[in-house]
Amino acid sequence: MNTIIDIPELFGTDVFSEAVMQQRLEPDTFHAWKQCISTGSSLPLQVANSIAEAMKVWAIEKGATHYTHWFQPMTGITAEKHDSFISPVGDGRVIMEFSGKELVRGEPDASSFPSGGLRATFEARGYTAWDPTAHAFVKDNSLYIPTCFFSYTGAALDEKTPLLRSLDEVSREATRILRLFGDTQTNRIHVSVGAEQEYFLIPKSLYAQREDLRLTGRTLFGAAAPKGQELEDHYFGTIRTRVSSFMKDLDEQLWRVGVLSKTKHNEAAPCQHELAPIFSDAGNACDSNQVVMAIMKKCAAKHDLVCLLHEKPFAGVNGSGKHNNWSLCTDSGRNLFSPGKTPRQNAQFLVFLAAFIKGVDEYQDFLRCTVATAGNDHRLGAHEAPPAIISIFLGDELTAVVESIINGTNYTDPEKSLMRIGVDVLPSIPKDTTDRNRTSPVAFTGNKFEFRMLGSSQSVAGPNVALNTIMAEELGQFADILEKADDFDAALQKLVCDTLKAHQRIIFNGNGYSDAWREEAAQRGLSNLSSTAEALSAYVAEKNVALVTKRGIFSEEEFRARHEIYMEAYCKVINIEARTTLDMAIQQILPAAVHYSSDLALAVQRKKELGIQAKAEASLLARLTEHTDSLYAACEQLRTNLENVPKEDTQAAMFYFRNTIVTDMTTIRSHADALEQLTDKTYWPYPTYSDILFY
Numbered sequence: 001m002n003t004i005i006d007i008p009e010l011f012g013t014d015v016f017s018e019a020v021m022q023q024r025l026e027p028d029t030f031h032a033w034k035q036c037i038s039t040g041s042s043l044p045l046q047v048a049n050s051i052a053e054a055m056k057v058w059a060i061e062k063g064a065t066h067y068t069h070w071f072q073p074m075t076g077i078t079a080e081k082h083d084s085f086i087s088p089v090g091d092g093r094v095i096m097e098f099s100g101k102e103l104v105r106g107e108p109d110a111s112s113f114p115s116g117g118l119r120a121t122f123e124a125r126g127y128t129a130w131d132p133t134a135h136a137f138v139k140d141n142s143l144y145i146p147t148c149f150f151s152y153t154g155a156a157l158d159e160k161t162p163l164l165r166s167l168d169e170v171s172r173e174a175t176r177i178l179r180l181f182g183d184t185q186t187n188r189i190h191v192s193v194g195a196e197q198e199y200f201l202i203p204k205s206l207y208a209q210r211e212d213l214r215l216t217g218r219t220l221f222g223a224a225a226p227k228g229q230e231l232e233d234h235y236f237g238t239i240r241t242r243v244s245s246f247m248k249d250l251d252e253q254l255w256r257v258g259v260l261s262k263t264k265h266n267e268a269a270p271c272q273h274e275l276a277p278i279f280s281d282a283g284n285a286c287d288s289n290q291v292v293m294a295i296m297k298k299c300a301a302k303h304d305l306v307c308l309l310h311e312k313p314f315a316g317v318n319g320s321g322k323h324n325n326w327s328l329c330t331d332s333g334r335n336l337f338s339p340g341k342t343p344r345q346n347a348q349f350l351v352f353l354a355a356f357i358k359g360v361d362e363y364q365d366f367l368r369c370t371v372a373t374a375g376n377d378h379r380l381g382a383h384e385a386p387p388a389i390i391s392i393f394l395g396d397e398l399t400a401v402v403e404s405i406i407n408g409t410n411y412t413d414p415e416k417s418l419m420r421i422g423v424d425v426l427p428s429i430p431k432d433t434t435d436r437n438r439t440s441p442v443a444f445t446g447n448k449f450e451f452r453m454l455g456s457s458q459s460v461a462g463p464n465v466a467l468n469t470i471m472a473e474e475l476g477q478f479a480d481i482l483e484k485a486d487d488f489d490a491a492l493q494k495l496v497c498d499t500l501k502a503h504q505r506i507i508f509n510g511n512g513y514s515d516a517w518r519e520e521a522a523q524r525g526l527s528n529l530s531s532t533a534e535a536l537s538a539y540v541a542e543k544n545v546a547l548v549t550k551r552g553i554f555s556e557e558e559f560r561a562r563h564e565i566y567m568e569a570y571c572k573v574i575n576i577e578a579r580t581t582l583d584m585a586i587q588q589i590l591p592a593a594v595h596y597s598s599d600l601a602l603a604v605q606r607k608k609e610l611g612i613q614a615k616a617e618a619s620l621l622a623r624l625t626e627h628t629d630s631l632y633a634a635c636e637q638l639r640t641n642l643e644n645v646p647k648e649d650t651q652a653a654m655f656y657f658r659n660t661i662v663t664d665m666t667t668i669r670s671h672a673d674a675l676e677q678l679t680d681k682t683y684w685p686y687p688t689y690s691d692i693l694f695y
């Protein structure tokens, strides 16, 4: 039966939104809050108390019994600790209480979150502070208060703090450029982000039978199913009933908490799907994406499914990523990456475009390291996701414009005089010029850039911090030059032309998966950091440290701490995968193959006694034995190698895991998968790829 839902009525019902605040707060309080978020000033305690009271009353009406300071430590996911509103009144009864102090500041006993050495144990407490630019919401009977998380000394311990800092910085520098173009109105420039989320859904009962999925989020074993994604029958295909009721439920839950869930469809791999929200302000988009991932998991469980957010749950079919659509927009809603209609608007567009191109070229390694994780290593450069080499796709029209500027030839007619920026009109650039082959890591798609290297499970904060920071830096450099110019138009022409000329190498419109591109990219001098182990060193590269400290996004200490944290995270992930590999190989796979082998041996013997040849059995037995012997030997090797992981030096450990342990795991898997294909299915201890992907 279909119940009709009134979406506009439902949308945001569980959000303490601006509209709700306006309705429920005294006008003075509401204006004080507005003032505080537009200027970034802190909130007087009295105002905080009034907001807290209104928030509490509202949340209780929505069924909340608890509140939580919700934060985003450097684990990639969110953290929450719930406190109830109860407060004793002395006669054995309680009242519901929530003060401004509790709203604004929290002190979770948070000593177990990664800090990369930013906290000594004696000052191990972390603090949370309300981010008044983000809206509180009610979920699962708790009031969620979005917060930033920092140490006793004020060092950022989360993903959100540097993101907010980078938003201020890019807004400030972009505004300087707008002023040069005569814009006196704009006070704030927002970063718009739309994060497309890919995920897998598989039956819970099958998931439960696989230790690898339960412990690592991906399959460490599994021979390819006879069918993969080659028929392209899943992409945009009809959605399974169970999945479709999951999606309906998911949308409703997301809409309630104010997530602008818009598009849903099946993706390329069997059991793979995508959700895209409508873009919003970067801070909000970052929170929303975390909410999307969390609610996806919970909602899947309700439908007897499991949502896999890992970048590579299954070998041989596509993994999952997250496309980060990014643009800059003024407070009056003007997109700065929209090519304009007048020569002036076009000139401004070209300044932003040139700044972006220069930034991506100069900080390729910085962008690359923000998407470097153990999970994403399975995707980047693996002929299904963008290559590990960063380049920008501009499309034919915009490339022609760039070339005409560089070569001093007219775009439409090479015979005519060169195009003068700020004087001539740009040819129209159609908005639907998009990169359909999806092989480009950064693509201009009409009025935004799409950064496509993100892993499906990661926070969008890191990549957006990098995009905002490099953009702020380049716009700042441009503003320095243009503000001093006597002849603005001439300076502009020269700046855009020189910049495009110097950074042309980063533009590439061809097939990013091809070997020819790898060679050409090397000739162009583009960096190719093929794995996490190589990419993470960008956190300690002098030029990157100089950039983030100059821009006030990270202190040097904070930035280096991140390096340490991400290296440790890599080691921990591979260590868990290696130990799970051993567990399954020794306790499940080997016994299954051995049982089947001994039954085969008996069969061979019995047949012999009857004077019958047992060619098939004997041959199978020989092949099984070959692989069981090799599997066992490879397990012994891995066990020994795990005992020899370098202890003192995280970087050495990371390379050891990458070079030695991952190789051992690959060897073990190859024998295990061969055994799976030789063994009677009734002996096999867990569901196979074809059981799971084609349930």
Ligand code: ADP
Residues within 6 Å of the ligand: 192, 193, 194, 195, 196, 263, 276, 277, 278, 279, 325, 326, 327, 328, 335, 447, 448
């Ligand atoms: P695709 O063809 O890549 O799937 P979609 O039309 O689904 O493209 O859009 C992808 C995402 O880009 C959506 O989340 C959308 O809201 C977002 N988006 C659109 N315009 C902008 C913009 N100006 N800035 C940031 N994100 C945007």
Ligand code: MG
Residues within 6 Å of the ligand: 196, 323, 450
């Ligand atoms: Mg897209």
